[in-house]
Amino acid sequence: MMENKPKKCYNPKPMAPVKKVAAQPADIIIEIGCEELPASYIEPAAAEFAAKIVALLDEKNVPHGEVAYYHTPRRLAVTVCGVAPKADDKIEEYTGPAVAAGRAEDGSFKPPAIGFARKLGLPPEKLSVKKLAKGEYFAAEIKIPGDKTEKILSDGLQGIISTIKFPKSMVWNETKFRFARPIRNILALYGSKIVKFSAGGVQSSAKTFGPGPGFGKKLTVSGTAKYLQALKNTCVLADHREREKLLRRALEAAAMSVKARVLFDEDLVSEVNSLVEYPTALAGRFDKKYLALPEEILITCMKKKQKFFALRTKEGALSENFVAVKNGISSGVERIVAGYEKVLTARLEDALFFYKNDLKLSPDAMAAKLSGVTFRERLGSMADKTARVRKLAVSFADAAGLKEDAKKNAARGAELAKADLTSEIIFEYPELCGIAGAIYAKNAGENDTVVSIIREHYRPSAADSDGTVPSGAEASIVAIADRADTIAADFAIGIIPTGSEDPYGLRRAAAGLLKILLEKNISLPLNLIFAEALRGLVDSSDERTKKTISSDIDGTLAKIKDFIRLRLETIFQESGRGIDEIRAALAAGFDDVPDAAARAEALGAAKNDKAFEQITVSLKRAGNIIRQAQKAGTDVKTLAVDETLFAQDEEKELSGAVESLLNDFEILRKSRNYPEALTLLTKLAVPLENFFNKVMVMAPEANLRGNRLALLSRIVEHYRLIADFSELKGA
Numbered sequence: 001m002m003e004n005k006p007k008k009c010y011n012p013k014p015m016a017p018v019k020k021v022a023a024q025p026a027d028i029i030i031e032i033g034c035e036e037l038p039a040s041y042i043e044p045a046a047a048e049f050a051a052k053i054v055a056l057l058d059e060k061n062v063p064h065g066e067v068a069y070y071h072t073p074r075r076l077a078v079t080v081c082g083v084a085p086k087a088d089d090k091i092e093e094y095t096g097p098a099v100a101a102g103r104a105e106d107g108s109f110k111p112p113a114i115g116f117a118r119k120l121g122l123p124p125e126k127l128s129v130k131k132l133a134k135g136e137y138f139a140a141e142i143k144i145p146g147d148k149t150e151k152i153l154s155d156g157l158q159g160i161i162s163t164i165k166f167p168k169s170m171v172w173n174e175t176k177f178r179f180a181r182p183i184r185n186i187l188a189l190y191g192s193k194i195v196k197f198s199a200g201g202v203q204s205s206a207k208t209f210g211p212g213p214g215f216g217k218k219l220t221v222s223g224t225a226k227y228l229q230a231l232k233n234t235c236v237l238a239d240h241r242e243r244e245k246l247l248r249r250a251l252e253a254a255a256m257s258v259k260a261r262v263l264f265d266e267d268l269v270s271e272v273n274s275l276v277e278y279p280t281a282l283a284g285r286f287d288k289k290y291l292a293l294p295e296e297i298l299i300t301c302m303k304k305k306q307k308f309f310a311l312r313t314k315e316g317a318l319s320e321n322f323v324a325v326k327n328g329i330s331s332g333v334e335r336i337v338a339g340y341e342k343v344l345t346a347r348l349e350d351a352l353f354f355y356k357n358d359l360k361l362s363p364d365a366m367a368a369k370l371s372g373v374t375f376r377e378r379l380g381s382m383a384d385k386t387a388r389v390r391k392l393a394v395s396f397a398d399a400a401g402l403k404e405d406a407k408k409n410a411a412r413g414a415e416l417a418k419a420d421l422t423s424e425i426i427f428e429y430p431e432l433c434g435i436a437g438a439i440y441a442k443n444a445g446e447n448d449t450v451v452s453i454i455r456e457h458y459r460p461s462a463a464d465s466d467g468t469v470p471s472g473a474e475a476s477i478v479a480i481a482d483r484a485d486t487i488a489a490d491f492a493i494g495i496i497p498t499g500s501e502d503p504y505g506l507r508r509a510a511a512g513l514l515k516i517l518l519e520k521n522i523s524l525p526l527n528l529i530f531a532e533a534l535r536g537l538v539d540s541s542d543e544r545t546k547k548t549i550s551s552d553i554d555g556t557l558a559k560i561k562d563f564i565r566l567r568l569e570t571i572f573q574e575s576g577r578g579i580d581e582i583r584a585a586l587a588a589g590f591d592d593v594p595d596a597a598a599r600a601e602a603l604g605a606a607k608n609d610k611a612f613e614q615i616t617v618s619l620k621r622a623g624n625i626i627r628q629a630q631k632a633g634t635d636v637k638t639l640a641v642d643e644t645l646f647a648q649d650e651e652k653e654l655s656g657a658v659e660s661l662l663n664d665f666e667i668l669r670k671s672r673n674y675p676e677a678l679t680l681l682t683k684l685a686v687p688l689e690n691f692f693n694k695v696m697v698m699a700p701e702a703n704l705r706g707n708r709l710a711l712l713s714r715i716v717e718h719y720r721l722i723a724d725f726s727e728l729k730g731a
Contacts, residue, residue: 023085025063026191027224028053028153031077032161032199033185033209039073039274041180043240045164046071050078052160060152061088070228070238072277075208076164077238079224083190087146094120096138099129113138153195157188161199175201184215192223210234211277211328235278235329244273250281251309251323258283258321260311268303275307276327284308284341288320290348293355296435297425301351304429306344354424363441367419376504378548379489380540382418388536390414392481395532396524402473406449410474413453416441417478420454434458453478460512469519476520480529483513488533491560492549510567517593518571525591530560565590572597577604580729587724595672599722602674607728611682618688619725622712625697629709639710645703650694651711654687658715665718674722681719688715 030053037045050069057064057080065082094116096102102113109117109124117124120140130139166180177183177200188195188204197204208227210217211234219234221227228238237243247269255262272279290298295318302308302322311319324340358366370383379385393414397407420426420437429436438455446454449472456470457479470476486509490496497506517524534557537549550556568590572582577600585600606612626636646652661680668677697712699705719725 025065025082025084028064028080028083028195029077029187029189029221029224029227030153030157030195031075031185031187031208031227032179032183033075033187033215034179034183035181036073037076037181037274039271041166042071042073042076042274043270045166045180046076046078046240048164049076049160052163053078053080053157056152056156056160057083057149060156061090061146062086062149062152063088071240071274072236072238072243073275074277075238077187077227079227081224083149086148087152089146090144092142092144094140094142095130095132096127096140098134099136099138102138116140150190150193150195153188153190154197157195157197157204158199173201177201185209185218187221187227189221189224211236237278240273243276243279244269247273247276247279247281247325250279250325254281254283254323255309255311255321258285258311258319260313260319260321262323263299263310263312265299265303265309268307268309272307272325276325278328280326280329281323282326282333282337282340283321283323284337284344285321286341286344286348290352291318291320293348293352294439296432296439297351297355297429298348300429300432301347302344304431305347306340308340308344350428351425354428358423358425358436358440359443361423363416363419363437363444363446366422366440367416369422370418373421376489376493376495378493382421384540385485385489386415386418388485388533388540389417389478389481391536392485392532393478396477396481396529397474399524399528400473400477400522402477406474409447409449409453410477412446413450413457413474414478414481416446416450417454417457417482449474457482460515467515469516473520473522476516476522479516480513480522480524481533483509484529484533485536487513487560487563488530488556489537489549491556491563492534492537494550496559496563506563507567510564511571514564514568514571514593518597521594523592523594526561526564526593527557527591530557530564568593568596572600577601578607578729580727581607581723584723584725584727587727588720588722598672599674602678603723603728605675606678609682611685612678615682615685615688616725616728618685618692619716619719621692622688622716623724623726626709626713626716629698634706634709636709636713639706639713641710641714642707645707647704648695650687650691651708654684654691655711657684657687658711662718669721677722684715 030049032049046069050067054064054067063082063084064080067078067080070077070079096116097112102110102116104110113124113127116138117127117140120142122140127138127140130137161179161183162177164179169178169180170182171178172182179200183200183202185208186197186199186202186204187206187208188197189206192206194206195204206222207218207220208231209215210219210231217234219230221230231238237246248264251262251264293301298318299310302310306324309323309325311321311323313319322344324337326336330336367383367386370386371381373382374380375382375385390411393410394407397410402410416437417434418437420433420440423436423440425436426433434455434457438451441454442451452470452472453475456472456475459470459475459479460467470479486504487506490504490506495504495506502508513529516522531553534553538553565586568586569579569582573579581603582600584603585596588596588599590596607616630636641655643652643655646655661683665677665680668674668680695708697705697708699708
């Protein structure tokens with residue numbers, strides 16, 4: 001029989017208390033998977049998505065590292081590195097009742113202090129005393145713990161996704177959620193944890209999706225660091241920058257395979273990169289007979305209809321080969337290329353047909369058909385507009401001092417500028433407006449200047465990524481006339497941009513007009529430009545136009561000038577000028593746009609100079625005194641300086657300085673040497689300051705007061721020809 005011996009108990013040494021390990025920062029990855037997005041939507045939406053996530057973290061005081069965004073046609077993704085596990089704690093300070101009201105003489109707390117402490121969840125003894133201007137008050141600082149990052153993201157991401165802006169959005173299910181395309185998948189991780197939320201009926205998860213149709217092929221993502229690689233393993237390059245590099249290499253390799261080089265169109269590169277998740281470039285060929293098409297038409301046909309890249313031979317001629325880009329890697333390349341060639345051949349055949357038909361008509365015959373093309377409802381036809389623009393072009397060319405031959409070319413160019421709107425090729429390819437007209441005009445024997453006017457009068461346009469203005473004076477004049485007529489006509493019938501609404505692109509038209517005046521240094525007065533454009537509408541041969549335009553021409557002109565001023569402010573700001581110097585310069589007049597630009601630039605260069613800052617302060621003071629006198633009933637403009645009335649040396653000193661400077665100032669001003677004119681102005685700083693320190697301008701004697709006001713007015717009015725110095729900061 002076995003003996004039951006008691007078991008020995010193992011008695012380990014007491015363990016040290018377990019220390020809590022503080023949570024470490026982790027990365028965030030958020031990906032919206034959706035049906036294929038339009039190419040133009042993708043980059044702006046991805047950038048906005050990233051900005052909104054960062055804004056959420058910053059608003060909630062969550063420390064974080066760098067942010068990056070990625071996109072393909074079917075996904076918008078954002079990563080944020082080193083995101084803290086929780087928001088920073090906040091300290092909020094509360095001020096309560098006065099100590100005198102909350103503490104008794106024996107030191108005990110009275111009900112006001114007790115109630116204040118209870119409201120904050122504190123014993124009264126924890127209250128501090130804060131000294132304010134009114135006396136001593138009870139106060140307390142309360143620490144408010146920051147929310148966990150996962151909660152902040154869970155609460156905020158649906159709202160962020162719902163507010164991403166798209167040109168058009170849609171609803172696709174009962175949730176009524178709006179997005180550019182139906183959402184099919186949401187990947188949301190903080191570190192390795194799923195950030196739980198839903199959008200459009202889709203619940204977030206740790207899964208993304210691979211290539212191919214549908215969204216069934218899911219990939220589990222264990223963390224942000226492995227996101228890009230996991231997709232790359234399935235031939236999806238989510239990093240659009242990496243994808244573009246591959247696209248460029250693939251295009252070059254395909255071109256080299258047919259002994260040609262790629263015509264890199266940056267807009268097309270960007271668009272194609274947004275159409276694929278993994279680019280594969282394939283070279284194809286079309287019949288040489290299509291090389292009879294003008295290059296611009298042939299290239300546009302390939303670009304706009306098929307997103308194909310044109311090639312050039314080693315000799316520089318346009319090649320009969322092209323490069324197409326397909327999404328992903330697949331077999332059966334020969335069949336795919338044959339399909340591309342078949343579709344392109346049909347497009348080129350149409351283009352050649354349209355081109356040959358257009359050549360049967362002269363540019364004048366095309367222009368004659370403009371009477372059947374509506375310019376704008378209530379504003380007649382394009383023929384009516386053409387007649388007005390021709391008249392304006394001749395007038396502006398004369399005002400700008402162009403020679404007779406140039407005036408004739410401007411008139412002829414204006415007559416034919418819109419003729420191609422009636423052509424067959426423009427019906428199919430409207431982006432060729434101006435270009436097609438120039439081709440047809442050249443073919444008809446028009447001179448190079450007229451051809452250039454037709455080609456360039458749309459510049460600068462949204463299609464020109466570099467914002468190029470017309471190269472010649474005549475083309476610039478016609479471009480100005482065309483835009484002036486459009487702006488004047490729309491304002492005359494009440495079509496005025498408001499807020500974000502600008503259906504006819506008047507802001508763009510105004511910006512283009514101003515850019516031409518600035519870059520070509522054309523000093524055509526804005527008042528002349530738009531007054532004549534409005535008169536052209538009044539004198540229009542179209543009776544309906546006459547009846548529908550506003551009868552208040554002066555009022556319409558004033559509205560146009562206000563509108564132009566705002567556009568000019570924007571242009572100057574975009575060039576890096578401060579808003580104060582811009583407004584100071586424009587307050588002195590902006591009828592001559594290049595002159596206003598020169599004055600604003602001179603102010604920007606001078607305003608940080610100490611001497612200029614001093615004279616600016618004095619000029620503002622002088623302007624204020626004059627305004628106050630005018631409000632009191634003094635007509636300062638009728639006053640003249642009388643040296644016999646000078647009663648103090650400071651008056652004589654200032655008057656002498658003014659007289660010695662004004663002649664040189666006028667010479668500098670008229671020659672637009674504004675930097676030197678402003679430097680000359682600083683020589684008045686000391687005598688003007690002495691004048692203000694020693695002389696009472698608003699003297700009780702009417703004759704002395706008037707004489708001193710006249711002296712100040714003489715200074716202010718001359719320098720107000722350059723700027724209103726009261727608009728300058730620090731003035």
